[in-house]
Amino acid sequence: MIALQNVSKWYGPTQVLRECTLSVARGEVVVVCGPSGSGKSTLIKTMNGLEPIQHGEIVVDGVKVNDPKTDICALRAHIGMVFQSFELYPHMSVRNNIALAPIKVLRRSETEAYKRTEALLKRVGLEGHADKYPAQLSGGQQQRVAIARSLAMDPKAILFDEPTSALDPEMINEVLEVMTQLAGEGMTMVVVSHEMGFAKSVANRVIFMDAGEIVEDRPSGEFFSAPQTDRAQQFLAKVLHH
Amino acid sequence: MNYSWNWGILFEAPYAEWLLSGVAWTIGLFAASMVVGFGVGTGIGLMRIAPIRWLRIISGIYVEMFRNVPLLVQIFIWFYVMPELLPSDVGQWLKRDLPMPAFWTSVVAIGFYTAARVAEHIRAGFLAIPAAQMQAALATGLNLRQVYRYVLLPRAFRIVTPALTSEAISVMKNTSLALTIGVLELMAQSRQIESYTFQSFEAFTAGTAIYIALCAAVVFVARHIEARYAIPGMIQSR
Amino acid sequence: MTLDFSIILEAWPAFLSGMGLTLKLLVLSLIGAIALGTGLAAMRLSPNWFVSTFASSYVNLFRTVPLIMAIFWFYFLIPLLIGRPVGALTSALVALIFFEGAFFSEIIRSGIQAVPRGQFAAGLATGLRPRMVMQSIVLPQAFRAMIPGLLTQSIIVFQATSLVYVVGLSDFMTTTVRIANGSGRIVEVYLFCAATYFVLSYGASVVARYLERRLNR
Numbered sequence: 001m002i003a004l005q006n007v008s009k010w011y012g013p014t015q016v017l018r019e020c021t022l023s024v025a026r027g028e029v030v031v032v033c034g035p036s037g038s039g040k041s042t043l044i045k046t047m048n049g050l051e052p053i054q055h056g057e058i059v060v061d062g063v064k065v066n067d068p069k070t071d072i073c074a075l076r077a078h079i080g081m082v083f084q085s086f087e088l089y090p091h092m093s094v095r096n097n098i099a100l101a102p103i104k105v106l107r108r109s110e111t112e113a114y115k116r117t118e119a120l121l122k123r124v125g126l127e128g129h130a131d132k133y134p135a136q137l138s139g140g141q142q143q144r145v146a147i148a149r150s151l152a153m154d155p156k157a158i159l160f161d162e163p164t165s166a167l168d169p170e171m172i173n174e175v176l177e178v179m180t181q182l183a184g185e186g187m188t189m190v191v192v193s194h195e196m197g198f199a200k201s202v203a204n205r206v207i208f209m210d211a212g213e214i215v216e217d218r219p220s221g222e223f224f225s226a227p228q229t230d231r232a233q234q235f236l237a238k239v240l241h242h
Numbered sequence: 243m244n245y246s247w248n249w250g251i252l253f254e255a256p257y258a259e260w261l262l263s264g265v266a267w268t269i270g271l272f273a274a275s276m277v278v279g280f281g282v283g284t285g286i287g288l289m290r291i292a293p294i295r296w297l298r299i300i301s302g303i304y305v306e307m308f309r310n311v312p313l314l315v316q317i318f319i320w321f322y323v324m325p326e327l328l329p330s331d332v333g334q335w336l337k338r339d340l341p342m343p344a345f346w347t348s349v350v351a352i353g354f355y356t357a358a359r360v361a362e363h364i365r366a367g368f369l370a371i372p373a374a375q376m377q378a379a380l381a382t383g384l385n386l387r388q389v390y391r392y393v394l395l396p397r398a399f400r401i402v403t404p405a406l407t408s409e410a411i412s413v414m415k416n417t418s419l420a421l422t423i424g425v426l427e428l429m430a431q432s433r434q435i436e437s438y439t440f441q442s443f444e445a446f447t448a449g450t451a452i453y454i455a456l457c458a459a460v461v462f463v464a465r466h467i468e469a470r471y472a473i474p475g476m477i478q479s480r
Numbered sequence: 481m482t483l484d485f486s487i488i489l490e491a492w493p494a495f496l497s498g499m500g501l502t503l504k505l506l507v508l509s510l511i512g513a514i515a516l517g518t519g520l521a522a523m524r525l526s527p528n529w530f531v532s533t534f535a536s537s538y539v540n541l542f543r544t545v546p547l548i549m550a551i552f553w554f555y556f557l558i559p560l561l562i563g564r565p566v567g568a569l570t571s572a573l574v575a576l577i578f579f580e581g582a583f584f585s586e587i588i589r590s591g592i593q594a595v596p597r598g599q600f601a602a603g604l605a606t607g608l609r610p611r612m613v614m615q616s617i618v619l620p621q622a623f624r625a626m627i628p629g630l631l632t633q634s635i636i637v638f639q640a641t642s643l644v645y646v647v648g649l650s651d652f653m654t655t656t657v658r659i660a661n662g663s664g665r666i667v668e669v670y671l672f673c674a675a676t677y678f679v680l681s682y683g684a685s686v687v688a689r690y691l692e693r694r695l696n697r
Contacts, residue, residue: 050377077383087378091396091473100392101382135475310681311674312639323670418546429548442556450545457544
């Protein structure tokens with residue numbers, strides 16, 4: 001489904017990704033973790049071409065992401081993404097936030113798109129909030145709207161970039177529950193997150209990054225019971241202490 | 243103070259008609275200059291943030307040129323210098339055949355001057371939107387044009403509404419400069435009534451009151467637009 | 481057509497004295513307008529309703545009237561009020577000060593309001609009197625926040641002085657018009673005039689941006 005081969009990226013003279021290679025199979029849930037500044041967010045944003053790369057190859061759903069001939073918009077249309085700071089459109093109602101891309105990109109009729117919006121809101125537990133605006137919702141509710149927005153495009157995979165790290169503790173669970181439910185339905189997911197509980201119970205695999213490098217890439221049970229590198233051990237000791 | 247009042251003069255022929263026609267010209271200048279200024283200004287503002295280098299450079303030069311020369315100088319250049327610089331038949335047409343040359347020259351001058359200022363506001367409005375918002379919109383598969391059309395432009399315009407409102411008031415005030423090339427707008431008519439009747443106080447009071455009313459109308463309309471497009475749940479800028 | 485800029489050299493003394501008057505107008509009106517603006521800003525922040533309403537009405541009045549109108553008003557009103565002619569220079573200067581004072585007061589007020597309220601409370605908590613808190617804690621911070629706005633407005637005033645043309649004062653603008661009409665070299669003279677205003681005003685804006693960047697560090 002998603003395959004990265006020797007991906008490297010620089011911001012000016014500083015290298016932020018070093019020869020990253022990984023693959024995600026259909027239906028798999030992969031959690032990417034690591035200390036801040038390790039390149040996790042950059043890595044996940046290369047997968048739908050939001051961050052260009054200088055070296056390597058990325059193939060998503062059989063399409064070469066870093067090929068200039070690729071219609072990147074068409075690819076993004078069926079790869080969902082959820083952001084740390086939600087990034088809902090503040091000037092649009094919840095309904096229009098969700099229905100904008102289906103109407104403009106998939107050319108669905110308004111009636112059809114709005115009907116689906118209701119169903120999606122029900123799915124993320126926000127029935128009856130369609131007419132509200134983002135600023136009238138709590139952080140957890142906004143992030144669930146953002147998930148509904150990505151589901152509206154019937155994505156083949158969803159990329160989550162630290163979906164819970166801007167949330168107050170009591171709202172984290174409502175978002176994780178929706179994500180767990182999606183994983184149970186067989187959605188392919190790449191999740192950048194520090195939520196080790198979620199990684200343990202839901203992820204098939206955990207990828208540990210440090211300084212732009214993929215240090216470990218192993219089934220989640222193995223990663224938590226016996227991390228192989230010192231760096232991963234230190235990291236786990238720190239995050240599991242909380 | 244030695245002054246004989248005569249407020250009645252403002253309601254007598256021909257002075258009342260002078261004032262009214264002055265108001266009409268001022269409103270005409272305002273409306274046309276707004277269309278030019280905000281239209282061209284939005285375009286230049288978008289060029290200022292375009293991902294293409296030479297577009298940013300050209301629009302940057304435009305902004306610096308038009309905001310660093312006094313509007314009065316610009317009006318004179320459009321009116322006196324432009325016809326000389328253009329090919330002679332175009333220059334001849336401008337001088338002889340263009341209907342209402344002073345009016346249209348004023349519109350072009352005020353409009354292009356305003357555009358430079360509007361462009362800077364639009365640019366600032368875009369820069370105030372977090373970069374991740376654009377990424378989020380791109381991630382749903384919208385193309386760049388759609389991202390600007392549905393997400394970034396509507397947000398930027400809301401951010402800059404207060405600044406654009408004061409820009410609109412400036413346009414209203416700047417229309418008075420058209421008197422220097424002979425447009426008989428409100429300022430020119432107040433002045434003319436003054437020099438015909440020597441009732442300076444009445445003439446200027448009438449002109450001033452009408453300018454205040456016109457600017458109040460602009461603010462009233464702007465507030466309505468702002469309230470109409472206000473985003474529920476967000477703090478309103480006042 | 482061929483351009484012949486020798487007219488600029490021939491009329492150099494006139495241009496120079498025109499620019500002299502323009503700069504004189506600029507400096508004097510800046511001093512007056514900033515002083516008036518500071519007073520108006522203090523009045524607007526006053527707890528006394530009457531005082532603050534007066535100041536805000538003043539500001540709103542001048543913000544909605546064209547500068548040309550203000551120049552004509554004072555041109556005729558001052559002699560009427562004091563009973564003797566004062567000349568175009570004085571009346572234009574007073575008009576510029578009263579008009580621009582309104583704009584400066586807004587910049588100064590928002591600078592003062594940009595200082596967090598907690599700063600005032602913290603100053604009071606250490607036992608300083610309100611006046612001293614204003615002087616040694618709030619105003620120095622406010623001034624830093626104001627500098628870019630003050631400079632930008634000063635550039636606007638520089639350009640605005642050209643409007644004294646309507647009362648025939650021999651500033652740089654009026655001098656330009658006279659030389660253009662007298663010599664017939666309209667294109668050269670106006671282009672020179674525009675270039676001069678541009679260089680001075682753009683140069684000042686570059687300095688303003690540099691200062692702003694330094695202050696933000």
